[in-house]
Amino acid sequence: MLEINHVSMSYANGKVKAVDDLSLSLREGEIFGFLGANGAGKTTTIKMLTGILPINCGSISVCGHDISKDAIAAKRSFGYVPDSPVIYDKFTGREYIDFLGDIYGVPMSAREEVCADLLKKFSLSDAFDKRISGYSHGMKQKLAIIGALVHSPSLWVLDEPMMGLDPPSAFALKELMKKHRDAGKTVFFSTHVLDVAEKICDRVAIIGGGKLLLLGDVDEIKAKKGDESLEELFMSVAG
Numbered sequence: 067m068l069e070i071n072h073v074s075m076s077y078a079n080g081k082v083k084a085v086d087d088l089s090l091s092l093r094e095g096e097i098f099g100f101l102g103a104n105g106a107g108k109t110t111t112i113k114m115l116t117g118i119l120p121i122n123c124g125s126i127s128v129c130g131h132d133i134s135k136d137a138i139a140a141k142r143s144f145g146y147v148p149d150s151p152v153i154y155d156k157f158t159g160r161e162y163i164d165f166l167g168d169i170y171g172v173p174m175s176a177r178e179e180v181c182a183d184l185l186k187k188f189s190l191s192d193a194f195d196k197r198i199s200g201y202s203h204g205m206k207q208k209l210a211i212i213g214a215l216v217h218s219p220s221l222w223v224l225d226e227p228m229m230g231l232d233p234p235s236a237f238a239l240k241e242l243m244k245k246h247r248d249a250g251k252t253v254f255f256s257t258h259v260l261d262v263a264e265k266i267c268d269r270v271a272i273i274g275g276g277k278l279l280l281l282g283d284v285d286e287i288k289a290k291k292g293d294e295s296l297e298e299l300f301m302s303v304a305g
C-alpha cells in the first residue's frame with residue numbers, strides 16, 4: 067500500500083546524505099513505526115513520500131500511485147501531519163477544515179461527521195470557531211491531525227505526532243491510530259519515543275544515517291527480547 071523503492075536524498079550539493087538507498091513496504095491494516103535518532107532521515111523520507119521533496123533516485127508509490135508521476139491520485143489517498151503544524155492562522159479552525167474539505171471534495175455531511183467526533187476527543191470544540199493565530203502549539207497540532215483525516219485517507223502519515231501533545235491528547239491520538247488500523251487502513255508515523263512505538267505499532271523500522279538498520283514485527287521482538295525490548299534493540303542497532 068506504501069512502497070518505497072531504493073530512494074536516496076542528499077542535501078548541501080551531495081555533502082549530506084540524508085536518505086541512503088532506503089526501501090520499505092507497508093501493508094494494509096498495520097501501524098508502522100518509523101524510528102530513528104535525531105537526524106536519522108525520517109522527516110526527509112516522509113517529505114519525499116508526501117511529494118514535498120522531489121525524488122531523484124528510486125521511486126515511491128502510495129496505494130498503487132507513483133508520487134512523482136501520478137501525484138494527485140497518490141495525494142488523494144493519504145493524510146499528512148507534518149512535524150510542525152504549518153497552518154493558515156488567519157483562518158478559524160472550522161474555516162481551515164472547510165478549506166481542506168473543499169480541496170479533497172469531501173461532502174459537508176462527511177466533514178461534520180469526522181469533526182464532531184474528533185473535536186470532542188481533542189477538546190477542541192470551544193476553539194473551533196476562533197482564529198488559529200490564538201491557538202497553542204498543541205491545539206494547532208490537533209487541528210492538523212483532524213485536517214489530515216477529513217477525507218478518510220487509506221494511509222495516514224504522521225511525523226513525530228506526539229510532540230507537544232498533552233497526555234489526554236496523546237492518548238486520544240493513539241486510540242485514533244488504532245481505530246484507523248482496525249478499519250483496515252494503514253498508519254505510518256515517525257517517532258523517537260520508543261515506549262509509544264512499542265505499545266501501538268505492529269511493525270517498526272529503525273533507520274540511521276538514512277539507511278534501514280532493522281525491520282521487525284513488534285510482537286516477535288517482544289517475545290524474543292522481553293520487556294525493554296525495543297529500547298535495547300534500538301540502542302544495539304542505532305545507539
Ligand SMILES: Nc1ncnc2c1ncn2[C@@H]1O[C@H](COP(=O)(O)OP(=O)(O)O)[C@@H](O)[C@H]1O
Binds near residue numbers: 078082083102103
Ligand atoms: N534542508 C536541509 N538542508 C541541509 N541538511 C538537511 C536539511 N534537512 C535535513 N538535513 C540533514 O539531513 C539529515 C536528516 O535529517 P531529517 O530527515 O530531518 O532527520 P530526522 O527527521 O530523522 O531527525 C540530517 O543530517 C539533517 O541535518
Ligand SMILES: [Mg+2]
Binds near residue numbers: 108109110149226
Ligand atoms: Mg524529523
